[in-house]
Amino acid sequence: MSLIPGLGLVKGMALTLRRFFQPKVTNLWPEVPAEISPKFRGRLQLLYDEHGTLKCETCFQCAQACPIECIDMGGMDTKGRYAVHWGASETYGERREESALRRAGRTVPDVAYEHWSPIDLGQVDAILHEADHDPKRMLEILGATQEAYGYLPVAALKRISFGTGAWYAMVYGTATYYDHLRFQPPSQATAATSSPTRGPAAATGRERIEADYLSGLDGAIGRAPKPRPKRAN
Amino acid sequence: MTNLLKTPAGWPRPLLGRASAKDPTDLDAAVKAGAFDGLKKAVKLAPAGALAEVRAAGLRGRGGAGFLTADKWQLAAATPADRRYVVANGYGADPAARTDAVLLERDPYGVIEGVAIAAWAIGADSAIIAVRATETEAIRRLEAALGAAEEAGFIGSDVLDSGRELNVEVRPVQGAYMLGEETVLLKALEGKRGQPEQRPPHPAERGLFGRPTVVQNVQTLALAAWILREGAAAFRAIGSPGAPGTILVHVRGAGGAGVAEVPLGTTIRTILGLVGAKAPAGPDPKALLVGGPSGGILPADLLDTPYSFDELRAAGAHIGSGSIVATGPQADVVELAELLTRFCASEACGKTIPCRIGTRRLEEIAVRINAGTPRPTDADLLTDLSADIVASGLCDHERLATLPLTSVMRYFRPELDAKLQPVAEPAAAH
Ligand SMILES: Cc1cc2nc3c(=O)[nH]c(=O)nc-3n(C[C@H](O)[C@H](O)[C@H](O)COP(=O)(O)O)c2cc1C
Ligand code: SF4
Ligand code: FES
Numbered sequence: 001m002s003l004i005p006g007l008g009l010v011k012g013m014a015l016t017l018r019r020f021f022q023p024k025v026t027n028l029w030p031e032v033p034a035e036i037s038p039k040f041r042g043r044l045q046l047l048y049d050e051h052g053t054l055k056c057e058t059c060f061q062c063a064q065a066c067p068i069e070c071i072d073m074g075g076m077d078t079k080g081r082y083a084v085h086w087g088a089s090e091t092y093g094e095r096r097e098e099s100a101l102r103r104a105g106r107t108v109p110d111v112a113y114e115h116w117s118p119i120d121l122g123q124v125d126a127i128l129h130e131a132d133h134d135p136k137r138m139l140e141i142l143g144a145t146q147e148a149y150g151y152l153p154v155a156a157l158k159r160i161s162f163g164t165g166a167w168y169a170m171v172y173g174t175a176t177y178y179d180h181l182r183f184q185p186p187s188q189a190t191a192a193t194s195s196p197t198r199g200p201a202a203a204t205g206r207e208r209i210e211a212d213y214l215s216g217l218d219g220a221i222g223r224a225p226k227p228r229p230k231r232a233n
Numbered sequence: 234m235t236n237l238l239k240t241p242a243g244w245p246r247p248l249l250g251r252a253s254a255k256d257p258t259d260l261d262a263a264v265k266a267g268a269f270d271g272l273k274k275a276v277k278l279a280p281a282g283a284l285a286e287v288r289a290a291g292l293r294g295r296g297g298a299g300f301l302t303a304d305k306w307q308l309a310a311a312t313p314a315d316r317r318y319v320v321a322n323g324y325g326a327d328p329a330a331r332t333d334a335v336l337l338e339r340d341p342y343g344v345i346e347g348v349a350i351a352a353w354a355i356g357a358d359s360a361i362i363a364v365r366a367t368e369t370e371a372i373r374r375l376e377a378a379l380g381a382a383e384e385a386g387f388i389g390s391d392v393l394d395s396g397r398e399l400n401v402e403v404r405p406v407q408g409a410y411m412l413g414e415e416t417v418l419l420k421a422l423e424g425k426r427g428q429p430e431q432r433p434p435h436p437a438e439r440g441l442f443g444r445p446t447v448v449q450n451v452q453t454l455a456l457a458a459w460i461l462r463e464g465a466a467a468f469r470a471i472g473s474p475g476a477p478g479t480i481l482v483h484v485r486g487a488g489g490a491g492v493a494e495v496p497l498g499t500t501i502r503t504i505l506g507l508v509g510a511k512a513p514a515g516p517d518p519k520a521l522l523v524g525g526p527s528g529g530i531l532p533a534d535l536l537d538t539p540y541s542f543d544e545l546r547a548a549g550a551h552i553g554s555g556s557i558v559a560t561g562p563q564a565d566v567v568e569l570a571e572l573l574t575r576f577c578a579s580e581a582c583g584k585t586i587p588c589r590i591g592t593r594r595l596e597e598i599a600v601r602i603n604a605g606t607p608r609p610t611d612a613d614l615l616t617d618l619s620a621d622i623v624a625s626g627l628c629d630h631e632r633l634a635t636l637p638l639t640s641v642m643r644y645f646r647p648e649l650d651a652k653l654q655p656v657a658e659p660a661a662a663h
Contacts, residue, residue: 039579136442138424170425177426178408180366206409209579210328213526216572217329220522222487222561 038205123148124156128163135164142175151185179206235331236491237339238484238507245471247459247479248452249494252339258374260342260381268342269387271461275350276393278461280310283354287457289465291477296322296415296450297524297553298629299476299542302457308437309445310355318441319351319360320422323451324406325368326413327525327554332481333451335492337364337371340455341378347454348401349388350461351447358398361441362451363418366405375403410526410580414628415448417582428584429628452481473498476541480552484508486518486559495540502536505559520560520645522569524553526576527633529640530566549640551633566645567652570637571599577634588631591622599638602652612653615642 027034127144131137141164145156152175161168175181237252251257251266260268275283288303309317321344325333337344348360364372379401383389388399408427411417416430419441440446456478460468469477476497483492488509495504501521517533523540529550531538538548545551560569578592598615601607608614619635626632641649 039583136424139421140424173426174424178421180407209576213572213576214328216569217485217522217558220520220560220564220569220572221485221558222563 038208040205119149119153119155121155121159124159125163128160133163133165135166138164138166138171138174139178142171142178142181146181151182154183235335235483236489237335238491238493240493240495240507244494244496245479246494247463247468247471248336248343248455248481249339250459251343254340257339257341258377258381260378260385263340263342264385267462268458269346269382271458272346272349272353272387273393274461275353276395280354280356283350283461284310286461286465287354290460290468291465292453292456292460292468293476293478293542294450295452295456295480295552295555296413297551297555299552302449302453305435305437305447305449306351306354308435309357309440309447312438312445314445316359316444317352317355317357318444318446319348319355319357320415320418320436320441320446320448321348321360321362321451321454322413322415322418322448323362323364323371324413324418325365325554326410327556329485329558330483330525330554330556332483332492332555334365334368334371336451336455336481337368338374341371341375342382343455343458344375344451345378345382345388345401346458347449347451347456349392349399350457351449351454352399353392353395353397355445355447357447358400360399360401361422362401362403363406363422364403366407372403372405379403409582410576411582411628411630414630416628418448419446428582429630431627472496473539473541475543480540480555482540482555482557484557484559487561497541498539498544500537501531501540501557504540504557505536516562518559519562519564520566520569521550522556522558522560522573522637523550524633524636525556526554526573526580527551527630527636528553528556528573529636530570530644531640532644535644549636549643551636553633565648566641567599567649568603570641571596571603573637574599574634577630577637581631581634582628585625585627585631587622587626588628591618591626592631592634594618595622595635595638602649605652605655607653607655612642612649615639 124145127141127148130144131141138160141160142152145160146152149156157171157175158168160166161171164171175183237249240246246252251263251268254262254266256262263269275286278286284303284306287306288301292302293299294302294305323333323337323344325331344362348362352358352360362375364375366372379388383401386393388401390398392399404422406412406418406421408421411429412421412427414429415436416432417427419436420430421427422441436446436448438445440448456468472478473496479494479496481492481494482504484490484504484507486505486508491508493504493507495507501523505518505521517536519533521531521533521535522528523531523545529545529548531548531550535548538544540552540557542552560566574592574596578596581588581592583589595615595618598611598618601611615638619639622635623632
């Protein structure tokens with residue numbers, strides 16, 4: 001309790017008043033795209049395995065890293081003895097049983113699982129056959145798949161994981177790592193590139209990182225830096 | 234096309250000796266100029282003899298770290314395995330240094346011969362030359378050269394009638410800066426995401442697909458070919474005693490830019506003279522960035538430092554990508570350090586905490602200092618954090634990423650201190 005009665009109220013009103021006169025912050029999305037890190041690698045989602053089970057080992061890394069602690073997580077130790085828990089109890093509660101089962105070597109079907117945009121898998125199968133279903137030829141397989149579909153559909157990635165025996169998380173991680181592979185149909189990318197807000201000279205994350213570095217060096221040498229390329233998706 | 238800098242007539246050119254050839258993919262012309270003489274000698278000497286020659290020459294890796302090449306080959310040859318690999322690292326991670334691409338474009342046979350010699354010495358039957366996918370001309374010439382060399386029997390199913398097989402493949406790779414690091418490059422060649430591995434075991438013991446693999450910079454391999462042709466003694470006569478031979482550098486300064494072959498131990502002043510960045514009478518550059526994005530920022534007093542592995546390390550820089558940048562008198566070294574730290578943080582792979590978070594925190598400190606909003610603890614934090622990253626880093630990238638800021642702290646303390654004083658708050662907006 002404050003010594004002066006009503007001080008809390010005054011403080012609250014002062015804050016309201018201050019905010020009232022501050023400049024408004026409105027994101028004009030989607031007209032003005034949000035500023036994302038140049039190394040952003042795509043969807044943020046928990047991955048599913050081929051049985052439709054969430055591929056989460058309940059290692060708590062993400063829950064610990066989350067600055068606003070919005071991730072809750074429950075699990076069992078490897079012997080199924082202790083229930084371990086992190087975070088507020090409303091979210092992710094169902095993980096507990098699943099990870100216990102997984103660690104016992106069994107898989108659990110996930111009711112929330114549904115197939116991603118179905119595609120004709122004939123072309124992936126042909127590519128897999130061509131590459132001997134060899135996970136060591138992953139980049140070749142991913143490149144050919146992108147050529148066939150124009151991008152890497154999730155269903156194709158799942159099929160590649162199933163066909164090569166490589167974990168989906170590994171396939172997905174590999175696909176996000178290399179610049180030339182993409183997860184959206186190119187038509188969208190083209191539309192975005194020619195949009196009036198971005199202009200034609202859109203660049204990938206790496207191109208922007210490199211251009212920033214090279215023009216910075218030019219600046220240090222004393223030469224006029226080249227204009228920086230704009231951002232693409 | 235990158236400019237080739239003219240070097241004084243007396244300088245030896247083991248790397249770029251054939252660089253002026255009209256068509257670098259013309260095998261007959263290259264053979265007339267000495268290509269594959271080294272491989273012939275290696276086959277005559279038997280693997281152990283070839284290895285002994287490279288050891289006697291004291292050849293050290295040109296990929297940045299300067300590791301003794303013969304030690305790697307010996308380890309790979311001595312590790313029991315059903316197969317061994319040679320990987321030529323021509324990725325050229327630093328976008329500001331095109332040294333390796335220039336070598337591949339100008340003399341693909343030198344690199345191919347070096348690959349064949351390394352494979353002969355360690356007993357490998359497959360080799361991969363990894364090249365940055367955007368270097369299309371280098372890839373085209375390499376492929377043409379490989380075809381011709383195979384047809385002539387220098388590589389292929391029966392190397393020089395020795396009964397040994399060697400398949401060489403060019404692999405275009407594209408991705409982050411980190412892809413140049415050897416364990417990351419091997420991951421990319423295995424079709425995995427590019428993150429480094431703990432060493433030891435070194436790739437020479439457990440590399441590509443778990444087999445002993447010699448990963449060598451393309452310049453190192455081309456030099457090995459020269460060593461076998463001309464002899465270890467001739468190689469030792471070039472460069473400095475601790476680091477014999479030559480190396481390619483990419484120099485940038487106010488006077489121009491380009492790639493040059495210089496003997497190790499040449500002073501930085503002399504190297505800058507090649508582009509007129511340091512005209513004899515002109516002003517000294519304010520600072521030198523040596524080693525690429527994770528290089529050290531050195532003051533002009535160190536212009537006479539010999540360009541060589543150990544001397545640069547002692548000065549707080551490194552050979553790295555072979556890039557040397559001479560800044561103009563107006564350059565703000567603290568801002569330059571921020572630029573480099575940002576690049577290193579953006580390119581860190583994210584695998585470990587010093588890599589993912591440490592480099593990011595370094596960048597934030599640099600941003601605060603340059604924005605005039607330093608915290609009172611920032612100088613100490615910079616020192617402590619850098620020491621922690623060096624001590625706990627998984628790969629060399631995050632360890633070296635501390636160099637730009639720590640070298641500014643070491644050499645440009647007054648400038649840094651001036652920025653460490655917070656700027657007075659601007660009067661509140663009315
Ligand atoms: C971040 C990072 C990037 C690197 N980039 C390259 C590169 O582009 N080319 C290269 O040959 N070596 C690069 N290296 C060094 C390699 O890890 C490795 O030491 C080298 O290829 C070995 O060959 P060498 O013994 O002939 O130098 C890099 C190292 C690090 C830590
Ligand atoms: S960090 Fe842990 S909780 Fe998050 S996805 Fe990975 S395994 Fe699951
Ligand atoms: S850059 Fe990530 S561990 Fe070195």
